[in-house]
Every structure is written in C-alpha cells, then in structure tokens.
Amino acid sequence: MKSDRQLTPQGNSRRRLLTGWFERGRTMTVQDEPVMPAVARPPQALPEALFSALCNGCGDCVRSCPYGLLSIEQDKAVLSIDFTECDACQKCTAACQTGALRDKMPCDTLLRPQISLSCLGRQDSCRMCTLNCPQQALAFQPSDSGVQQLQCDDQLCNGCGLCKLSCFHGHITLVLSGEKSLPEQL
Known part of the structure; x- marks a missing residue:
C-alpha cells in the first residue's frame, strides 16, 4: 500500500x-x-x-x-x-521542459560542411560559403596538388548550415561530426 x-x-x-x-x-x-x-x-x-x-x-x-x-x-x-x-x-x-536541451550546452548542431569534388571554389574563385559563414569557420587553402580545398575550423563552426544554403550549386552537404561532451558546470 x-x-x-x-x-x-x-x-x-x-x-x-x-x-x-x-x-x-x-x-x-x-x-x-x-x-x-x-x-x-x-x-x-x-x-x-x-x-x-x-x-x-x-x-x-x-x-x-x-x-x-x-x-x-x-x-x-x-x-x-x-x-x-x-x-x-x-x-x-x-x-524544453524535460532538460534534454540546456542553456549551458554550447550552441552547436554538430553538423559540418562536406564539399563535393565538383565544388566551383576548388576550381575558380567562388567563395559564397566562406563569405556567408557568420562564424568565419571556412577557408579555402591550396593543397599539395594546387587544388583549393575547403577547410572548416571545427572550433569556430557551430553547424548553423548557412554555408550549405549559400552554395547555389548544391555542392555542400552537412554531416554529423561527432558527439557532444558535457561542460564542466551543467
């Protein structure tokens, strides 16, 4: 009872x-x-x-x-x-009333840009994704072969997705980059 x-x-x-x-x-x-x-x-x-x-x-x-x-x-x-x-x-x-979302957690979706081989920025001067990134996490760097490679600074990127949306040719997809960890004080 x-x-x-x-x-x-x-x-x-x-x-x-x-x-x-x-x-x-x-x-x-x-x-x-x-x-x-x-x-x-x-x-x-x-x-x-x-x-x-x-x-x-x-x-x-x-x-x-x-x-x-x-x-x-x-x-x-x-x-x-x-x-x-x-x-x-x-x-x-x-x-969120359940606590599954917490304001002490970093604002990061864990989504990161993945660039297709046919990206125009690798071949010419298209920089729509880098120009539109509010976190300034994207930059094209020349590779050993001379082809421009898009680099994403994972510490700056918050996975907002604006890079994907600004690529009018659709050469950027967003992929999950990993798992979150708990901050010291939650």
Whole structure:
C-alpha cells in the first residue's frame, strides 16, 4: 500500500516531477564510449545518451522554432537544415521542459560542411560559403596538388548550415561530426 504522502497533491507536484527528471539527467552516467547521434539534434542538446533518456517527444521545441527546423521523429527532436539556417536563437532550449536541451550546452548542431569534388571554389574563385559563414569557420587553402580545398575550423563552426544554403550549386552537404561532451558546470 502506498503512503499517504505519495497520494497527496504535494507528493506528486509538478515541481517534484520536474526535479526528478533533472536529477535523473544529472546523475545518469554516460557510457564509456560516446553514443554517436544518428540524426542532428537541436543546438543545445545534451550528449546523445542523456538526450535520448530525457527527450519525451512533447514537441515544445518544435512549436517554438521560428524557422520550422525541428520535427519529432521516433519520439525525439530532430534538426533538419534544408531551407534556412539555424541562427541559435535558443527558443527551443527555453521551451524544453524535460532538460534534454540546456542553456549551458554550447550552441552547436554538430553538423559540418562536406564539399563535393565538383565544388566551383576548388576550381575558380567562388567563395559564397566562406563569405556567408557568420562564424568565419571556412577557408579555402591550396593543397599539395594546387587544388583549393575547403577547410572548416571545427572550433569556430557551430553547424548553423548557412554555408550549405549559400552554395547555389548544391555542392555542400552537412554531416554529423561527432558527439557532444558535457561542460564542466551543467
């Protein structure tokens, strides 16, 4: 039989429920080997193992995104940069009540540009992606063979996707670059 304390409104308050979720996320341990996300997550998502445990697919982040970049797939939030960039407005983080998105996490989607071999910038002076990168994370560098290679500084890039959208020939795709790590103070 359950105690009276558990049956009272105070025992099952919203605050207690949310506190329990936050505590669960704080005490959960990430596996020794990081879990690589299969899809892009919102900018301030926790590492994949924690995100998957906390995101309940409620859709609050989806409704808060002013650009419609988020959707729910398999009961989890997914980021898709197809028609406009993510400007890291953090509205999704503010709307998240489960703690799967946290303002102390870096605003990084983990998406990085991958350039096709037919990129015009490798052959001539097209620099639309580098000119439009708000983080100034992209630069063309000559390779040993003399062909220009696009270099992405992963420390500067936040995965906003503007480089992909500014390439009017479609020679840039965005690929997941790795797993997030927890900051010292979360």
